[in-house]
Amino acid sequence: MSIVLSSYLLQHEPFYQAAGEELRGFEAAAAARLPVLLNGPTGCGKTRLVEHMAWRLNRPLITIACHEDLSAGDLAGRWLLDAQGTRWQDGPLTLAVRHGGICYLDELVEARSDALVLLHPLADTRRVLSLERYGEMVQAHPDFLLVVSYNPSYQFAHKGLKPSMRQRFTALTMSYPEASIEEQILRQEAGIGAALAQQLVAFAHRTRRLQDQGLDEGASTRLLVHAAQLVAAGLPLKAAVLQAVVSPLSDDFALRPALLALLDASFLA
Amino acid sequence: MSQMTYLPTYAKALWGQSMALSEVNADLSRAVLSLQSLATLNVPISESLWPNDALACARVAHAAAHQAFAHPPQSRGLLKPVQLALYGVLEDARVEHLAMQELPGLRALWLPFHSGEQALQGNGFEALLARLSRVLLDPEHHDPHAWLQKVKRMFYTPAVTPTLALQSQAALREAVSLLGNDIGQMRLPFNSAGYCVHAAYRDDNSHLWLPGEDELVASTPLDSEQTQAEQAPGQSQAAGCVSSTITEPTQPASALQFSYPEWDYRTGHYRQDWCQVYAGFDPVLGISQALNDPPVTQLWQQWLTHRQSELRRSNRREFEGDVFHTNALIDAHISRRTGQQIDTRIYRRLERQDPTTSVLLLIDLSASTGQALLQRHGQAALYCAERLTQQGHACAVWGFRSWGRAHIDVVWLKSWEEAVSSPVVKTRMSNLRCGGSTRLGVVLRHASQILSGRRARAEMILLSDGQAHDIDVHDSRYLTRDYIQACREARLKGLGVMHYHDGNLD
Numbered sequence: 001m002s003i004v005l006s007s008y009l010l011q012h013e014p015f016y017q018a019a020g021e022e023l024r025g026f027e028a029a030a031a032a033r034l035p036v037l038l039n040g041p042t043g044c045g046k047t048r049l050v051e052h053m054a055w056r057l058n059r060p061l062i063t064i065a066c067h068e069d070l071s072a073g074d075l076a077g078r079w080l081l082d083a084q085g086t087r088w089q090d091g092p093l094t095l096a097v098r099h100g101g102i103c104y105l106d107e108l109v110e111a112r113s114d115a116l117v118l119l120h121p122l123a124d125t126r127r128v129l130s131l132e133r134y135g136e137m138v139q140a141h142p143d144f145l146l147v148v149s150y151n152p153s154y155q156f157a158h159k160g161l162k163p164s165m166r167q168r169f170t171a172l173t174m175s176y177p178e179a180s181i182e183e184q185i186l187r188q189e190a191g192i193g194a195a196l197a198q199q200l201v202a203f204a205h206r207t208r209r210l211q212d213q214g215l216d217e218g219a220s221t222r223l224l225v226h227a228a229q230l231v232a233a234g235l236p237l238k239a240a241v242l243q244a245v246v247s248p249l250s251d252d253f254a255l256r257p258a259l260l261a262l263l264d265a266s267f268l269a
Numbered sequence: 270m271s272q273m274t275y276l277p278t279y280a281k282a283l284w285g286q287s288m289a290l291s292e293v294n295a296d297l298s299r300a301v302l303s304l305q306s307l308a309t310l311n312v313p314i315s316e317s318l319w320p321n322d323a324l325a326c327a328r329v330a331h332a333a334a335h336q337a338f339a340h341p342p343q344s345r346g347l348l349k350p351v352q353l354a355l356y357g358v359l360e361d362a363r364v365e366h367l368a369m370q371e372l373p374g375l376r377a378l379w380l381p382f383h384s385g386e387q388a389l390q391g392n393g394f395e396a397l398l399a400r401l402s403r404v405l406l407d408p409e410h411h412d413p414h415a416w417l418q419k420v421k422r423m424f425y426t427p428a429v430t431p432t433l434a435l436q437s438q439a440a441l442r443e444a445v446s447l448l449g450n451d452i453g454q455m456r457l458p459f460n461s462a463g464y465c466v467h468a469a470y471r472d473d474n475s476h477l478w479l480p481g482e483d484e485l486v487a488s489t490p491l492d493s494e495q496t497q498a499e500q501a502p503g504q505s506q507a508a509g510c511v512s513s514t515i516t517e518p519t520q521p522a523s524a525l526q527f528s529y530p531e532w533d534y535r536t537g538h539y540r541q542d543w544c545q546v547y548a549g550f551d552p553v554l555g556i557s558q559a560l561n562d563p564p565v566t567q568l569w570q571q572w573l574t575h576r577q578s579e580l581r582r583s584n585r586r587e588f589e590g591d592v593f594h595t596n597a598l599i600d601a602h603i604s605r606r607t608g609q610q611i612d613t614r615i616y617r618r619l620e621r622q623d624p625t626t627s628v629l630l631l632i633d634l635s636a637s638t639g640q641a642l643l644q645r646h647g648q649a650a651l652y653c654a655e656r657l658t659q660q661g662h663a664c665a666v667w668g669f670r671s672w673g674r675a676h677i678d679v680v681w682l683k684s685w686e687e688a689v690s691s692p693v694v695k696t697r698m699s700n701l702r703c704g705g706s707t708r709l710g711v712v713l714r715h716a717s718q719i720l721s722g723r724r725a726r727a728e729m730i731l732l733s734d735g736q737a738h739d740i741d742v743h744d745s746r747y748l749t750r751d752y753i754q755a756c757r758e759a760r761l762k763g764l765g766v767m768h769y770h771d772g773n774l775d
Contacts, residue, residue, distance in 0.1 A: 069618070071618070071619065072591070073590070073591045073592075074589070078589075078616075079593070081598070081601060114591075114619075202371065206282045206283065206285075209281055209282055209285045210278060210281060210282055212773060213277070213282075214278070253274075254275050255278060256275075257275040257279075257322070258275040258276075258278035258279040259282075261275075261279045261322070261330075262279060264374050264377070264378060265326075265330060265372040265378060266372050266373075266374055267373070268373050268377070269374070269377060
């Protein structure tokens with residue numbers, strides 16, 4: 001691994017509780033140099049899985065949060081102007097490709113189409129990155145691994161991944177872990193007791209029933225961890241769930257009263 | 270009744286079961302849970318039963334507990350009115366106890382209706398039932414009455430944390446037989462005709478018994494319940510549409526006629542020229558009514574906001590961008606040569622593709638949609654059309670219904686050119702009436718053909734309950750498969766298809 005990316009190496013093992021075969025699947029894809037697509041609801045552990053695997057594989061991790069203005073130039077690099085004139089600066093994707101690291105594009109579908117096209121030759125057997133403006137074809141380092149995530153429930157008619165893109169990836173479909181595993185995660189992440197973890201997970205399951213009632217997504221594992229951490233920091237349980245789970249979930253006029261009533265029903269004052 | 274909007278959502282969250290709230294025009298003293306899967310809570314139209322959120326939530330949570338932990342309805346057999354009333358109190362306590370095992374906050378929700386000013390005092394039978402309800406809901410509460418203590422000992426096993434001793438219907442029946450005898454021996458009078466469960470949030474418990482056996486609950490207004498029960502699943506929203514349902518095609522003679530194929534999944538072929546579509550304006554009836562605020566969900570708003578963001582343009586000098594801004598570069602070079610400070614905003618962002626879109630909103634007018642849902646879909650369509658036109662998109666609204674393959678109405682509610690605020694559009698939208706059936710596939714084909722003739726990128730949003738059926742189709746999969754095929758055809762033409770159903774967009 002190049003020293004250029006040493007600052008992107010993780011120093012400590014990020015905690016990750018496997019819910020299935022995703023660790024083996026990820027390792028196999030890395031060994032076979034195949035790109036990985038992670039799909040699943042928000043806060044189910046996609047990013048944490050990538051961080052954990054980066055630590056496990058001892059590879060630098062460059063994470064890019066995609067947004068609707070993310071262009072090919074933002075990924076590949078651009079010409080800069082300085083006192084001596086113009087000089088080329090590699091973008092984050094180019095750094096990972098050139099020096100061997102995991103490039104994680106979070107919520108890929110948010111990126112602009114020119115950014116997506118840039119990934120095509122990288123994600124198939126060619127494993128090359130075309131720096132059109134710089135005039136270079138960068139052959140990917142053997143340790144380069146492309147990982148992308150997206151959340152299917154956010155997609156609309158013109159904002160899904162096209163088959164030409166999807167079929168370049170191996171895909172790991174993730175979901176919220178089953179109750180016992182989710183409870184373990186809360187206990188590990190926030191150091192709370194089993195009974196409290198059970199109550200929080202039961203509450204989350206109830207909110208997840210509302211996805212056909214107008215709620216985009218139910219309470220994620222991430223929100224539960226936040227609530228558990230607030231409790232561990234001394235906040236009463238009900239107040240912690242209100243702050244960490246109910247309030248971030250929705251401010252919809254029809255949903256919020258239902259969530260508040262559910263909060264009252266679920267926890268003692 | 271503002272509470273009504275979130276209560277079904279609340280009920281769904283509790284134990285994952287759907288509950289419709291139905292207002293019935295009857296003199297009810299307590300709510301009535303329908304026998305049909307306990308899925309409908311009938312409440313009187315009178316606002317007096319919904320004075321506040323606490324009562325509304327308590328009532329729905331109690332009904333949901335019945336739903337979640339109910340025994341099947343049983344025959345009254347030889348149980349007397351006193352024993353029936355007792356059984357109701359014990360069954361209420363049983364389901365509430367089980368509910369509170371999972372949701373301990375419910376006790377605080379229910380208890381105020383049994384204690385304080387709400388508590389019934391006295392030693393009459395009805396007062397004892399009310400006191401018993403309190404004791405069983407809150408086992409820590411001490412009531413010195415010997416009979417109440419006896420019931421409590423029968424109902425709960427002696428333990429630090431009380432658990433249910435009476436769980437099965439047989440055990441409950443046996444208990445009320447014994448306890449009823451106690452009441453008889455105490456010679457406490459009981460007027461079963463005038464009896465009403467004390468706690469205001471509890472239902473009348475008529476759902477515990479098989480219908481048609483006993484005069485005690487026979488007076489409950491089950492007419493509306495039967496109406497609900499007779500409807501097919503998913504049609505509960507159709508309540509109230511009887512008077513406004515149309516029963517035959519109303520298309521004017523000037524309508525345009527089109528022929529379309531239909532996909533037969535069994536043969537894997539299209540039936541050519543199988544369906545006839547009649548498209549045109551509906552005869553306008555009545556005058557415009559004020560439309561309420563539309564039911565807008567987060568997803569709907571996000572989608573509209575996303576579209577708005579697609580319109581943003583920037584050709585300004587930027588610190589970061591896709592390509593150099595030529596003039597900015599020249600200025601920067603001049604600044605460098607003349608020793609002035611360099612403005613480093615030397616990039617510009619590439620513009621996006623023109624995102625102007627033609628969006629066609631298709632409202633399902635079929636009888637299965639129901640008048641209430643149809644009104645909400647009409648409001649949502651108007652809101653969406655207004656936002657989209659503000660953002661520069663073209664938007665039209667059609668309604669559709671079918672009367673067999675030979676006559677599918679496509680009703681123009683708002684043409685591409687008409688303004689959303691136009692009185693004639695509002696009049697048409699406020700006069701939406703449900704009727705006929707739903708033949709989704711052919712409507713999509715017609716819409717696709719019309720949209721293909723427009724230059725802009727196009728999308729269709731189907732506002733429907735999604736139940737494809739028609740009077741001349743008896744294979745339940747046929748029209749659904751045709752609809753899927755029609756969606757596929759539309760996507761191959763580059764047309765987006767989305768589905769909106771009562772606040773949900775996918």
